[in-house]
Amino acid sequence: MKSKPTDLLAVSLYGMDGRTHKTMTLFIQGPCKGVAKIVEEHEAEVDIIDADAIDARVTLDHCLARKPLRPIIVLSLEKLKIEHTIFVEKPAKTETMLAAFNEAKDTLKGKKKTPIKLIKPEEPIRAEVKVETAKVSKLKPSKEKQAPFELATEKKVFSNPLEQKKTAKHKAAMMINEQNFSSFIGIVKGVNFNDPEQWRNARYHTKQYYQGYVQSSIQVAYEKGQVIKLNSGWKPLIILPHSHELWLDADDKQLRAFAGVEVSSIPVSDVKVMTLSKVNPKEEGFSTELDKFQEMNAFVWKLACWTSKGRYPAVLSISEPIYLKQWPNFTRLVITPHAMRIAALLVVGPRSMLDIIKVLKVKPQYVFIFVSAAYAIGILGQSKRQADQIITAEVPAIKSVQKKSIFSRILNKLRGTDKT
């Protein structure tokens, strides 16, 4: 028995040229007859995207942002694993396509029962953010961050000139030396870093600052796999998890100022507006202001630097070993004084902040700020292994004094010629 027309799944096609579109339409009208029908974008229940199209990433972002609850079927020659999508390998076979439609139908039914609750802009999310912040801080070192958009075979994502321009503007590294540290980063009142007894007090709770809210929101955006806006009562921040970017209508000076303000010191009426909401790209109009996009890690790193101001995150102990999972991508980050030395030391093996200060003979605030930034982007953590507390990795021994000297002179040359 034929399905009633009303039972037909309304699908919309994306990323297909005229010929492919026609072929797909015939395929749906023929072998898949009675199951689905092609409709206009606004009428569709399901989106079908050709992931081999050069602008597939943009299309997917668009679909996710516009209708987060709408199932998406992704067609590709390569096997793809993209969260919240249904994959069909090309050439699409009737069986697999019908199975995908059934899965989409099930998803639609499931979603009708238990819709994903998005926080309305008017709804304060303070309590929820706190929960999410706790989740961030509990991330274990062994847990690899799951990329929500695993396009392993994707080679040229940003093919149109607009996207290309956006990517090209990613900022290069900025090197901060000891002389301009205070002017660029800021000063913490109430802590005398010259007194080792006060080092333990040089800590801060990320949750009490904008940094904590941003990190929690990023976590939510990744978990839901959708574009989210953080309304902070300051400037709206849009998080784009699929391209690993953020959009903020503020310059670095403004961000630096806001980063240092304790949220608890903001009047309650203002805090109320710290909310998360879903984003409609068309309404927001953010996609046209390309210079305001920032790479996620670069943004979080500098935000952590400006929040820390030379303090360390309170969740970490300065006397217990910390580990560094990998070198930070320094060419795209703010490089604080001695950051590269600290990274080089930590990748050899875990050691405590106090130990790093002693071994490298550097001021504590340089160690603390590096730790804060690396912790914020998830590449640093407190070591839990007992063995790390007993065995501290040795500093790699340099072959000869002569070589040490030549390395130092090369560094001086490089630093002298590329100061910013």
Place this chain on the structure above:
Amino acid sequence: MSQYKIIFTGPVGAGKTTAIGSLSDVPLMKTDEAASDMTKERKAETTVAMDYGIMNINEGEKIHLYGTPGQERFDFMWDILTVGGIGLVLLLDNSRADPFKDLQFFLKSFAGFIQETGVAIGVTQMDVSTRPTIDDYHRQLKELDMSIPVFSVDAREKKDVSILVQALMFSLDPGIDEE
């Protein structure tokens, strides 16, 4: 006076010649020729012998910057080139078909030299091809039990190449005085 070298290696078109040019204090001595084999699909000219640049550090002391020929048929030269080298800069082109294969190939080819010295990896063309990501490279390296610097690099940007070489120096000795 001791002679020190930094070796730049990587596949064809990864930016070795450009990176050396970014750091060199003298005009680069290039041995590029019009590519006649399949290399020409990636760049019109390719380095057939080696690139050479100089970084003057002080009072006549020089650091020699050598770029290996990108084509594998010249790999017999690599051992000779690395003699006296203080470290390796590996540049990888993210837009190539399989950058991880390149990564493994070069790490294996220079394994002995890397063991003796160190390596820093610069990934170029990330604006053209955003995948694999820097994190993906680290995951690959973790499987090889290696924790080495891997940075996004625009070989035309002196600052990028400089930071990469600085990281190489620090990975050789974190105790070097910075300022």
